[in-house]
Amino acid sequence: MIHVLLIIFIITLFYMAIANRLMTYIKVLALQGVLLFFVVFIQLSEINPVNLTLILLETIVFKSLAVPIFLSYLLKRNNITREAEPFLPNFVSLVITTAIVVVNILIATVIEDDHLDKIFFVVALSTLFFGLYLIATRRKIITHVMGYMVIENGVFVLSLAIGNEMPLLVNLGIMLDIFASVLILGIFMNKIGDVFKDVDVDQLSNLKDY
Amino acid sequence: MVIIYLLGSVAVVLTLFFSRNKQFVYSLLGLFLVWQGWFTFQACNHYGTTDSVYFTFDSLGILLLVTLSIISIPAAIHSYIYIENHYEPPRSRSIYLASLILLIMAISAGYLSNHIAVTWIFTEITTLSASALIYHHRNKLALEGTWKYVFICAISITFIFIGILFLSLSLQHTGSDNLSFSNLLARSGELNSTWLQMAFLFIFTGFTAKLGLVPMFTAGIDAKDTAPAPAGALLASVLMNLGFVGIFRFYIVIANTPLLHWARLVVGIAAFLSLFVATVYMMKVKNIKRMFAYSGIEHMGIVMLGVAAGGIGYYAAILHIILHAFVKSSLFFQYNQLYRVFQNKSITHIGNYFKYNPTGAMVLLLGFISSAAMPPSGLFVSEFLIFKSMFDAGQILLLIAVLLLLTMIIWAFGKNIFKVLFVPAEGFDDSNVVKPSPWESVSQFLLLATAVYLGLNPPPIFVQLIKDSITLLPQ
Numbered sequence: 001m002i003h004v005l006l007i008i009f010i011i012t013l014f015y016m017a018i019a020n021r022l023m024t025y026i027k028v029l030a031l032q033g034v035l036l037f038f039v040v041f042i043q044l045s046e047i048n049p050v051n052l053t054l055i056l057l058e059t060i061v062f063k064s065l066a067v068p069i070f071l072s073y074l075l076k077r078n079n080i081t082r083e084a085e086p087f088l089p090n091f092v093s094l095v096i097t098t099a100i101v102v103v104n105i106l107i108a109t110v111i112e113d114d115h116l117d118k119i120f121f122v123v124a125l126s127t128l129f130f131g132l133y134l135i136a137t138r139r140k141i142i143t144h145v146m147g148y149m150v151i152e153n154g155v156f157v158l159s160l161a162i163g164n165e166m167p168l169l170v171n172l173g174i175m176l177d178i179f180a181s182v183l184i185l186g187i188f189m190n191k192i193g194d195v196f197k198d199v200d201v202d203q204l205s206n207l208k209d210y
Numbered sequence: 211m212v213i214i215y216l217l218g219s220v221a222v223v224l225t226l227f228f229s230r231n232k233q234f235v236y237s238l239l240g241l242f243l244v245w246q247g248w249f250t251f252q253a254c255n256h257y258g259t260t261d262s263v264y265f266t267f268d269s270l271g272i273l274l275l276v277t278l279s280i281i282s283i284p285a286a287i288h289s290y291i292y293i294e295n296h297y298e299p300p301r302s303r304s305i306y307l308a309s310l311i312l313l314i315m316a317i318s319a320g321y322l323s324n325h326i327a328v329t330w331i332f333t334e335i336t337t338l339s340a341s342a343l344i345y346h347h348r349n350k351l352a353l354e355g356t357w358k359y360v361f362i363c364a365i366s367i368t369f370i371f372i373g374i375l376f377l378s379l380s381l382q383h384t385g386s387d388n389l390s391f392s393n394l395l396a397r398s399g400e401l402n403s404t405w406l407q408m409a410f411l412f413i414f415t416g417f418t419a420k421l422g423l424v425p426m427f428t429a430g431i432d433a434k435d436t437a438p439a440p441a442g443a444l445l446a447s448v449l450m451n452l453g454f455v456g457i458f459r460f461y462i463v464i465a466n467t468p469l470l471h472w473a474r475l476v477v478g479i480a481a482f483l484s485l486f487v488a489t490v491y492m493m494k495v496k497n498i499k500r501m502f503a504y505s506g507i508e509h510m511g512i513v514m515l516g517v518a519a520g521g522i523g524y525y526a527a528i529l530h531i532i533l534h535a536f537v538k539s540s541l542f543f544q545y546n547q548l549y550r551v552f553q554n555k556s557i558t559h560i561g562n563y564f565k566y567n568p569t570g571a572m573v574l575l576l577g578f579i580s581s582a583a584m585p586p587s588g589l590f591v592s593e594f595l596i597f598k599s600m601f602d603a604g605q606i607l608l609l610i611a612v613l614l615l616l617t618m619i620i621w622a623f624g625k626n627i628f629k630v631l632f633v634p635a636e637g638f639d640d641s642n643v644v645k646p647s648p649w650e651s652v653s654q655f656l657l658l659a660t661a662v663y664l665g666l667n668p669p670p671i672f673v674q675l676i677k678d679s680i681t682l683l684p685q
Binding site for chain 2: 111112113115116128132141144148151152155158159161162165166168169172173175176179180183184187188204206207208
């Protein structure tokens with residue numbers, strides 16, 4: 001079951017690679033939150049119930065409700081156009097995403113470790129590198145934020161792989177998630193949208209050496 | 211004791227954040243300096259003990275903590291001068307001072323922590339407080355700098371976290387789940403090397419955002435450029451040392467495994483690339499504040515070359531990082547007086563500084579000599595030892611390349627500094643120039659003199675502390 005969920009998680013990455021509209025990205029992020037909710041529910045069976053509740057609440061309330069709602073609110077408030085505006089065509093994105101996943105599967109087959117379910121490793125690293133790819137190839141600043149949220153989800157998957165032995169690290173991951181998201185979204189919410197009207201990375205090039 | 215220190219500091223930060231009265235705010239700043247001094251004193255007294263489980267007063271931590279406490283005094287003085295000269299609204303003044311204190315507190319705790327996750331948490335807090343300092347001017351440039359800094363630091367702390375996860379996977383093979391550095395060191399023989407390699411790559415990459423090495427150095431440059439200079443001085447000296455502590459403590463663990471050679475290679479490549487990047491930028495940079503920041507990248511490259519070379523290089527690296535903190539912060543403190551005279555930070559629009567502010571110009575000149583590691587600068591000693599260690603390690607070709615790059619850096623740095631000092635700026639109207647008081651430069655002279663003293667005639671206790679902090683490394 002857990003493998004099915006994680007494979008669906010990978011499929012969402014492919015879907016994100018070819019999506020055109022920002023609202024689609026937000027919906028995929030929400031879906032990833034829901035998937036993670038079930039993964040946590042199945043995977044962290046040995047953890048104490050209070051901690052488990054906390055982690056479940058984080059995935060459902062924060063990842064799949066608060067962040068998507070907040071992001072779509074930002075879209076409306078700043079009148080951001082609905083197209084994602086990638087630098088590369090969608091077909092190339094799809095090929096690169098596939099390459100990322102394949103390379104990670106190859107790396108995972110090389111590693112020998114009985115302590116780790118390798119599918120977690122593949123999903124986590126694919127998500128991480130896909131997030132970096134998304135940040136590098138999209139023009140709008142808000143897609144950078146979304147790319148960062150994707151990275152966070154990937155890290156969360158990795159922390160689940162060892163969550164039963166070290167629940168502390170899962171909690172730290174949640175702390176990072178909330179802290180960084182609030183900081184980034186807070187700056188975006190308050191300032192970037194107001195000052196840079198048409199929010200585009202080309203406008204962030206005023207800090208120069210000369 | 212660390213807990214008491216942290217609670218006290220947080221109390222000061224919160225009170226500052228909500229108070230607007232001028233005298234009260236400044237007396238709180240003074241109170242914090244006393245508090246920091248008391249804590250440093252107590253830390254030195256409890257040398258070698260562990261406090262509150264997660265903090266150890268070890269030699270590296272003590273050395274850097276004392277450095278931080280010394281630099282935080284001029285930082286407070288220059289922040290006061292800066293705020294009084296800019297007619298800040300009370301709210302912005304309070305936020306600035308509160309963030310400054312939060313930054314100093316987080317760096318102190320980060321130095322002393324003996325657990326990689328705790329170091330990581332305090333690194334996160336420095337990101338938060340530094341971003342408030344960078345955003346101080348609340349204009350478009352400040353916003354751009356803050357956004358870049360926050361975003362890259364967020365990615366970097368995520369990288370460190372991934373590294374910690376891999377490290378815990380590596381540690382599971384030993385049947386332990388304690389991620390403190392001492393436990394990692396004790397079990398270094400049993401760690402799984404594949405996971406350890408990945409952990410090192412991610413943790414190293416993550417901490418380079420604070421340390422200022424390739425690949426993640428860019429955020430720090432923008433941050434030091436847009437933050438007010440007294441805060442920039444802290445970002446360019448003691449915060450970089452926090453990145454060094456994070457990497458160095460983990461490097462000690464990996465150096466005691468068979469992966470030592472591989473880790474040296476990784477660190478060496480990143481260090482050499484940093485030097486190269488610093489050279490390229492130094493040649494074309496025209497913004498004096500960014501020039502100082504790129505010079506920091508160069509010095510961190512040299513430090514990490516020393517770490518990679520090993521032997522006497524370890525000693526020299528720690529000496530270099532401490533001396534660099536004194537020199538670089540004094541240059542940043544001087545920058546504000548320069549800016550008050552010329553109202554510009556582009557080298558093309560400033561010049562003939564000796565005519566308008568001779569004392570300040572002396573600071574720039576001596577700071578340049580120190581930073582370029584010419585004798586009698588203390589950095590000369592440490593850089594010389596680092597080159598010697600590279601020679602001992604048999605890296606002759608690398609050493610020649612490094613020396614060539616350094617020559618170019620000194621040429622570019624010198625060209626710009628001498629332009630600022632002696633060549634009159636075109637079209638600069640000097641009829642009503644501000645004359646900064648010579649007394650403002652006293653603290654900068656003291657910092658530079660400290661660097662010379664510690665480099666040329668190090669007190670025995672200082673040498674002993676540096677030696678203690680590298681005993682765990684294979685010589």
